[in-house]
Amino acid sequence: MASIKRKSFSVEEKSVIIQRLEAGESNATIAKEFGVNHSTISTIKKNKHKIEPLFNANVLKPKRVRLSSQEQVDSALLQWFKLQRNRGIPVNGPMLQQKATFFAKELKILNFDCSASWINRFKKRHNIVAGKIAGESLSVEQSDVTEWLSKVWPNLRKKFSDDEIFNADETGLFFKLTPDKTLKFRGEKCSGGKLSKDRITVMVAANMSGTIKKKLLIIGKSKNPRCFKNVRSLPVDYESNHKAWMTSDIFIKWVRDWDRELTKKNKKILLLVDNCPAHPQISDLRSITLFFLPPNTTSVLQPMDQGIIRVLKSNFRKNLVLKIIANLDANENTSSAKHPKITILDAILMIYDAWNKLTSATIFNCYRHAGFVQDSLSVVSASDDDDDLPLSIWARALDKGLPMGNEELEQYSAIDDDLATCEEPTDENILQSVIDNGQDSDDNDDDGLEENCTTPTLSEALKAAEVLNVFVHSNFEDDNMKKMMSCLHNRIRTSYYRNKSQKQSKITDFLH
Incomplete structure (x- = not known):
């Protein structure tokens, strides 16, 4: 009897085989189709825990992926490479060699020879290929988007219904910024500047059908704001650190809490997130399949960035302006009319209301605009603007002598669009994370920036x-x-x- 010829499968092919087995197809049927022994198919299924992370990381073509003999150097170099790619900085082989040697030296790894062949294996392990840099600034590689949507996404979404597919993303928010102060603050950096004192980070997540909006996560600067005194419960989850940024610790806690909640309900979901430094891999999740979108594509692929966050902020700013106008009406001849007190509790209640106003049609349209929905279903326009008065009229009420024009309104709506939500790693903290030391501590109890306030009795x-x-x-x-x-x-x-x-x-x- 002639022996069956040995065949090597790519990561992409192995992933498809695993999905077919899980869908109920027999080992014998698949083995016969590919002309291999039953044991080959069984081995692929057995190695599912190794294959799926590679597939999720968009490592599709390699047929054999060898682990690095210097895992710490490999991990540090990969973090550094992703950071440079996200910044739009071109990286070549010699640069990788130099940086790998630097990390090995700092990690006190002796006799490390970063040869060209080591770099080639590194690039193969992580699906890094040569490419041209288009233009002087960071640009989305459309070919990466197209390949992901055509090859990775169809297989990934087969396991989940529209109700079970979620995207999550953070956005920074200047929660005290009024229209009359927008121009004054233009171009000011968030870190260490005046604006950083009055900012929060908001984590938003919703499913593809738009039927489920996850409870918002708010990250502030103070652990115990004075305005929280006597507050027994909040309509959002609240975390803190001294920069009001997303950190790995906060992200892991948020995901694991959600995973436990879903496990109790016997539900499973797919959670899509970008690959920012604050989003690490999380092992042993029981109900959440955590998937990272390809680097440098999130501005196009991420549904939350296709309009959901914009509408949320627009609703919030309308709530903020209305509060200011109500303050003007109640205190016409007092100094507080021009300088209303907006606490972080006020901001939480207003952003919570803005999140509730977001419609399922808007959310679904943003998933469709990102390319996740391939049908031609016609849905309502994603404006979510059902207010009786436009923001421009409300803004003019703030200062009748200086009505705001379209340019100012545009700036007011987009003032914090590029606000940082997590810290980009330096060489030092890349090394720190690799040797598994702790992240930034959230021990900031100082609330001197908050106004004195009390909740109603x-x-x-x-x-x-x-x-x-x-x-x-x-x-x-x-x-x-x-x-x-x-x-x-x-x-x-x-x-x-x-x-x-x-x-x-x-x-x-x-x-x-």
Whole structure:
């Protein structure tokens, strides 16, 4: 009997075989189709844990990937290479050799010979190929986008429905920045400048169908802002560090918490994120398949960057301007009218409201615009602009003597689009991460930048609810709104009297 000829499969072919086996096809059928022994197919399935990370990293063509004998140097050099590529800096072989030698020296690795063949194996391991740099600035390689959408994405999305596919991304937000201050702050750097004191980072995530919007993650500078005093719960998740940036520790915690939540519900999802330095690989996830988009393509491939974040910020800034106008109306002749106090709690409530206003049609359209949806389904325009008054009219109300034009409004909406959300690694902290030392600590308890503020008491909330209840029932015909208002009034009243009864332990308390 003639022996079956040995055949080598690429990473891409092995991934397809694994997917077919998981879909229910038999080992015998696939082995016969490819003309190999059953044991070959079994070995591919057995090595799934090695093949999938390579496939997810877009390493598709190699048939054999050898591990580096110097894993620390390999890891440090790969981080450095990704950083240079994200900056748009061209990198060649001699530059890689020089940097690898530098990392080996700093890591105190003796007798390391960074030869041309070592660099060639490094490039093959990580699917690094030669290419031309188009233009003087960073540009998206359309061929990378096209190849990923045509080869990687179809196989990846087969395992998940539209409801189970999520994208997550961070964005920086100047939460106190008013329209009249936009021009004054133009071009100021966020790190170490005045604007950095009044910034937060917002992590947004939603599924492809637009039916599920993940609870927002807000990252601030202070661990315990004064405005959080007596606040029992927030409508968002909150973390902190001294720069209000996303860090590896915060990202890992966020993903693992979500993974545990999904495991309890017996649900599995695909989570797409960019490959920024604050997004490390996370092992042993049970319900989340974490997938990193190819480098230098996220501005085109990332759905959150195709309009979702823009609409979210637009809704937030409208809320901010409305709050300022309400302050003007309430304090016409006071200094606070021109300088309203916006706390991080105010910002959280406004960004939470802005997130709730985002429609499923907008989210779905942004996934489609990124190329994730191939059908021709017609959906509503992704404007999400259903306000009675445009932002321009609200902005003019801030200062009737100096109405804002389109250019200023454009600048106001986009002022923090390029705000950094994580720290780019230097050689020193690349080495630090490679030798598995800790990240930045989040021990910033100083809240001197926040204004003194207190949350309303139950007594104040009850009075406000009573006034609002009368207003709604007197001015609105919507029965649902009236029912919700009555429910809210009853809940606050119940909380008030329950709290009061718990404090009254003596009969004399009732006589005051």
